[in-house]
Amino acid sequence: MKILMITAIASMALLTISCMENKSENKSTEFQAIFPKGEKGPAEHFTGAAFNTPLVADDSIYNTVIGNVYFEPGARSNWHTHPSGQILIITDGVGYYQEKGQLRRTMKKGDLIKCPPNVLHWHGASPDTGVQQMYILPKTEKGIVTWLQKVRDEEYNSSN
Known part of the structure; x- marks a missing residue:
């Protein structure tokens, strides 16, 4: 049971890190406007x-x-x-x-x-x-x- 719980926690941590990396990757490809479109x-x-x-x-x-x-x-x-x-x-x-x-x-x-x-x-x-x-x-x-x-x-x- 302990091993199953540790595995679940480790999996959740890896999933969270992966989602955070994907979010930062997406953020860097977004268009960053300095001025209004005009x-x-x-x-x-x-x-x-x-x-x-x-x-x-x-x-x-x-x-x-x-x-x-x-x-x-x-x-x-x-x-x-x-x-x-x-x-x-x-x-x-x-x-x-x-x-x-x-x-x-x-x-x-x-x-x-x-x-x-x-x-x-x-x-x-x-x-x-x-x-x-x-x-x-x-x-x-x-x-x-x-x-x-x-x-x-x-x-x-x-x-x-």
């Missing part, structure tokens, strides 16, 4: 759902725009340029970034992307995972963005 971006500039939250509005003192964009899985921007470049800070998820004529790059939490001035590029989420990114647009007196054509599915899905 307003859905216009369909003429995005494929899929992308949500923008402005953080720092343009003004004559800083001449910088800072915001946050959340791309749902599969969502992406159109090809576009920024007169003074753009800095992206990936705060969660997995996504893609590509400059025209270059290979598509995977970006993930903790990555920092510097897109040079007037370089044609796009960015967005991977097919299975959303991505959240802060964007910084400096020297806004030169302009903010020039939106161009949509990223074709073949471009989005191509890893070369």
Whole structure:
């Protein structure tokens, strides 16, 4: 009887530990949003759902725009340029970034992307995972963005 009771207690302890490990594993894969989801971006500039939250509005003192964009899985921007470049800070998820004529790059939490001035590029989420990114647009007196054509599915899905 004593052995049966010890076995039952040991089994319960192992089950509890296993459940706690699974819970912590699940927690680490949850999307951790820093900012509110924001307003859905216009369909003429995005494929899929992308949500923008402005953080720092343009003004004559800083001449910088800072915001946050959340791309749902599969969502992406159109090809576009920024007169003074753009800095992206990936705060969660997995996504893609590509400059025209270059290979598509995977970006993930903790990555920092510097897109040079007037370089044609796009960015967005991977097919299975959303991505959240802060964007910084400096020297806004030169302009903010020039939106161009949509990223074709073949471009989005191509890893070369």
